Amino acid sequence: xxxxxxxxxxxxxxxxxxxxxxxxxxxxxxxxxxxxxxxxxxxxxxxxxxxxxxxxxxxxxxxxxxxxxxxxxxxxxxxxxxxxxxxxxxxxxxxxxxxxxxxxxxxxxxxxxxxxxxxxxxxxxxxxxxxxxxxxxxxxxxxxxxxxxxxxxxxxxxxxxxxxxxxxxxxxxxxxxxxxxxxxxxxxxxxxxxxxxxxxxxxxxxxxxxxxxxxxxxxxxxxxxxxxxxxxxxxxxxxxxxxxxxxxxxxxxxxxxxxxxxxxxxxxxxxxxxxxxxxxxxxxxxxxxxxxxxxxxxxxxxxxxxxxxxxxxxxxxxxxxxxxxxxxxxxxxxxxxxxxxxxxxxxxxxxxxxxxxxxxxxxxxxxxxxxxxxxxxxxxxxxxxxxxxxxxxxxxxxxxxxxxxxxxxxxxxxxxxxxxxxxxxxxxxxxxxxxxxxxxxxxxxxxxxxxxxxxxxxxxxxxxxxxxxxxxxxxxxxxxxxxxxxxxxxxxxxxxxxxxxxxxxxxxxxxxxxxxxxxxxxxxxxxxxxxxxxxxxxxxxxxxxxxxxxxxxxxxxxxxxxxxxxxxxxxxxxxxxxxxxxxxxxxxxxxxxxxxxxxxxxxxxxxxxxxxxxxxxxxxxxxxxxxxxxxxxxxxxxxxxxxxxxxxxxxxxxxxxxxxxxxxxxxxxxxxxxx
Amino acid sequence: xxxxxxxxxxxxxxxxxxxxxxxxxxxxxxxxxxxxxxxxxxxxxxxxxxxxxxxxxxxxxxxxxxxxxxxxxxxxxxxxxxxxxxxxxxxxxxxxxxxxxxxxxxxxxxxxxxxxxxxxxxxxxxxxxxxxxxxxxxxxxxxxxxxxxxxxxxxxxxxxxxxxxxxxxxxxxxxxxxxxxxxx
Numbered sequence: 113x114x115x116x117x118x119x120x121x122x123x124x125x126x127x128x129x130x131x132x133x134x135x136x137x138x139x140x141x142x143x144x145x146x147x148x149x150x151x152x153x154x155x156x157x158x159x160x161x162x163x164x165x166x167x168x169x170x171x172x173x174x175x176x177x178x179x180x181x182x183x184x185x186x187x188x189x190x191x192x193x194x195x196x197x198x199x200x201x202x203x204x205x206x207x208x209x210x211x212x213x214x215x216x217x218x219x220x221x222x223x224x225x226x227x228x229x230x231x232x233x234x235x236x237x238x239x240x241x242x243x244x245x246x247x248x249x250x251x252x253x254x255x256x257x258x259x260x261x262x263x264x265x266x267x268x269x270x271x272x273x274x275x276x277x278x279x280x281x282x283x284x285x286x287x288x289x290x291x292x293x294x295x296x297x298x299x300x301x302x303x304x305x306x307x308x309x310x311x312x313x314x315x316x317x318x319x320x321x322x323x324x325x326x327x328x329x330x331x332x333x334x335x336x337x338x339x340x341x342x343x344x345x346x347x348x349x350x351x352x353x354x355x356x357x358x359x360x361x362x363x364x365x366x367x368x369x370x371x372x373x374x375x376x377x378x379x380x381x382x383x384x385x386x387x388x389x390x391x392x393x394x395x396x397x398x399x400x401x402x403x404x405x406x407x408x409x410x411x412x413x414x415x416x417x418x419x420x421x422x423x424x425x426x427x428x429x430x431x432x433x434x435x436x437x438x439x440x441x442x443x444x445x446x447x448x449x450x451x452x453x454x455x456x457x458x459x460x461x462x463x464x465x466x467x468x469x470x471x472x473x474x475x476x477x478x479x480x481x482x483x484x485x486x487x488x489x490x491x492x493x494x495x496x497x498x499x500x501x502x503x504x505x506x507x508x509x510x511x512x513x514x515x516x517x518x519x520x521x522x523x524x525x526x527x528x529x530x531x532x533x534x535x536x537x538x539x540x541x542x543x544x545x546x547x548x549x550x551x552x553x554x555x556x557x558x559x560x561x562x563x564x565x566x567x568x569x570x571x572x573x574x575x576x577x578x579x580x581x582x583x584x585x586x587x588x589x590x591x592x593x594x595x596x597x598x599x600x601x602x603x604x605x606x607x608x609x610x611x612x613x614x615x616x617x618x619x620x621x622x623x624x625x626x627x628x629x630x631x632x633x634x635x636x637x638x639x640x641x642x643x644x645x646x647x648x649x650x651x652x653x654x655x656x657x658x659x660x661x662x663x664x665x666x667x668x669x670x671x672x673x674x675x676x677x678x679x680x681x682x683x684x685x686x687x688x689x690x691x692x693x694x695x696x697x698x699x700x701x702x703x704x705x706x707x708x709x710x711x712x713x714x715x716x717x718x719x720x721x722x723x724x725x726x727x728x729x730x731x732x733x734x735x736x737x738x739x740x741x742x743x744x745x746x747x748x749x750x751x752x753x754x755x756x757x758x759x760x761x762x763x764x765x766x767x768x769x770x771x772x773x774x775x776x777x778x779x780x781x782x783x784x785x786x787x
Numbered sequence: 788x789x790x791x792x793x794x795x796x797x798x799x800x801x802x803x804x805x806x807x808x809x810x811x812x813x814x815x816x817x818x819x820x821x822x823x824x825x826x827x828x829x830x831x832x833x834x835x836x837x838x839x840x841x842x843x844x845x846x847x848x849x850x851x852x853x854x855x856x857x858x859x860x861x862x863x864x865x866x867x868x869x870x871x872x873x874x875x876x877x878x879x880x881x882x883x884x885x886x887x888x889x890x891x892x893x894x895x896x897x898x899x900x901x902x903x904x905x906x907x908x909x910x911x912x913x914x915x916x917x918x919x920x921x922x923x924x925x926x927x928x929x930x931x932x933x934x935x936x937x938x939x940x941x942x943x944x945x946x947x948x949x950x951x952x953x954x955x956x957x958x959x960x961x962x963x964x965x966x967x968x969x970x971x
Binding site: 159163164167168169170297657745 | 814817818820821822824825826829860861932935936937953954955956959962
């Protein structure tokens with residue numbers, strides 16, 4: 113019996129992993145983090161201590177929740193600038209995220225990615241919050257991100273703020289291990305015509321066009337469209353994996369400043385992509401969104417903003433047959449309506465209060481495949497939230513920030529996410545900070561509603577794996593300590609250490625007797641554990657024309673089954689994370705308007721759960737390079753090489769029986785023209 | 788799709804909260820004051836900009852001072868190229884000819900060419916607002932990009948004034964050229 117169950121379990125786990133995989137095949141899964149923490153001092157002396165580049169990033173109208181100065185922000189934030197993206201040769205948002213040393217970015221296949229901060233970079237990475245211009249893009253289906261659906265004209269991205277560590281107090285559920293905040297340029301900054309195009313060995317062909325104009329002196333707009341076509345990844349033997357794909361996207365943004373107090377933004381995007389799957393069949397996704405935001409600034413110390421958006425995504429995925437279910441098609445339609453208000457003001461001289469209210473309505477409609485189904489085909493959910501935060505100037509150079517978010521979701525009711533942060537600026541250019549915060553990951557449909565396979569498809573037992581009807585939120589209490597410094601204008605650095613204590617992490621349990629063979633398995637909260645480590649980042653402007661950057665990240669994880677409980681996966685399923693990561697970048701401005709950029713990374717080996725047994729992804733070095741020439745101010749020609757050190761290499765694994773895919777060396781040429 | 792408009796009531800309540808005092812402008816000018824101080828670190832003045840080695844570095848504000856105390860607070864106790872920094876304010880360009888940097892706070896565009904003629908070919912870093920007076924001819928012009936302050940810079944005009952601008956600063960600013968504008 114025990115033996116039979118074990119082998120049955122193996123098959124089941126394989127099937128489960130297979131079905132997961134299928135769901136994920138189309139995904140660029142990942143998670144990440146975000147954003148900005150508290151505002152910093154408005155003292156003019158702070159501005160004085162800033163570099164020109166930093167000054168250019170100061171929001172002089174003080175939008176709340178936007179950091180005023182990163183070097184003062186008491187959180188582990190790294191910023192990827194638009195310029196940094198351009199110079200890296202990145203051709204997608206996941207590639208650009210490799211620039212953040214506090215993320216683990218792994219490409220699984222041609223259109224699938226695993227991205228996370230501070231661990232838990234599993235197939236269904238689910239502990240990051242990702243926002244594009246304030247619009248949340250993680251899916252309530254499994255609390256992760258379909259990275260293939262998140263794109264933009266990279267030229268028009270202003271910056272990407274990557275915060276590792278919890279951001280729940282401001283941002284709410286899912287900002288457990290981090291927040292990624294992708295911020296596009298205002299329409300005023302993208303005036304004129306922009307064209308780009310090119311192609312190469314992996315990035316087969318791409319083109320984009322943007323036009324920005326002014327309706328009058330206060331109202332600016334832009335419209336853009338882009339297309340790209342990517343070659344398939346390969347199997348370990350070098351044969352094509354058959355997962356080539358293409359996508360197209362277009363959108364607009366309108367920015368108006370009818371008065372010195374008011375700013376209005378209206379923006380929207382629509383996309384379609386079509387991806388071949390390594391298991392045969394295809395996956396397609398389309399979607400559109402529209403967002404409006406009104407910000408009113410009463411004064412230096414008082415403002416509010418009101419934001420609403422609607423977002424629709426449609427997913428269609430071929431799900432192949434397995435031992436328990438025939439082939440089929442999974443379809444999902446998700447509609448999200450979101451309303452967000454926040455206000456900032458001073459109470460007396462020392463207390464800066466930020467508070468806000470939010471409401472989100474989602475309607476998720478799933479059309480099941482036999483191998484991947486959900487208990488309710490249609491699910492409407494309401495999420496209510498409020499937060500308040502007080503930033504107190506305790507001393508002239510010491511600030512304490514206390515706050516909490518309170519949310520109500522339909523699965524677990526009320527949730528709270530408090531935090532306390534202390535920042536000390538002993539002298540200009542030096543910030544020491546510490547924080548204690550609690551964050552949660554609320555259940556997703558996957559955790560609660562999963563049905564595998566569809567009822568009736570399996571013999572003897574109705575389902576083999578189901579969502580846990582009592583699955584609760586996963587929680588973390590995070591302790592952080594960090595230091596940022598700017599030594600002269602040329603050197604800056606930061607180190608952020610963390611110790612995270614997790615509870616109620618997802619596990620897979622057997623059903624108690626009288627259930628046959630312990631089936632179905634179901635999701636439970638039987639894991640707990642700790643992670644700790646640190647992120648180190650240094651930037652050095654060696655010469656006027658040469659800049660180097662270095663990153664190192666250490667991550668230790670101890671995730672285990674709680675005493676007296678069980679986990680079918682022996683606590684292996686939550687982690688797939690390298691212990692060490694090293695990144696080095698060099699950016700040179702050479703004579704004759706030539707730019708030369710090199711990016712080297714070393715990712716340590718890591719262990720992933722392959723059907724209940726540990727398997728290893730070996731460590732690897734990879735190198736990206738870009739050389740660009742500007743013959744005139746308006747034209748840029750560049751050649752980009754990606755993953756140059758190997759014909760193909762493994763970054764991540766999708767567990768068996770699905771094929772392993774490796775990422776090939778890629779080279780592409782690009783021309784960009786701007787008027 | 789139903790949308791719970793009733794929740795808009797929250798907003799109505801929220802909007803009742805009143806703003807506190809303060810000026811929406813001053814933060815912008817605090818930042819601009821910091822920009823001015825920074826510019827001085829990235830520009831080299833020719834030796835003829837100063838009459839002797841101990842002469843202070845003068846920053847002039849032409850017109851009503853929009854910075855409040857911000858500029859004074861920033862330069863207090865600071866030196867630029869080992870020179871003490873002195874602020875000067877005047878409504879007459881003639882008074883500011885001895886400055887190394889002049890911020891033109893006059894918005895009357897009719898006066899623009901007259902004002903700038905005073906500084907023409909002198910080693911003075913002129914800074915103006917893109918939508919203010921002196922947009923033609925000032926070496927540096929501030930402009931707003933949404934919530935942020937940006938600047939454009941005219942390297943040819945700087946060269947004419949005998950000023951050397953470091954490449955780091957040129958990279959950060961939007962490069963414009965007087966002659967190109969004239970052609971338009």
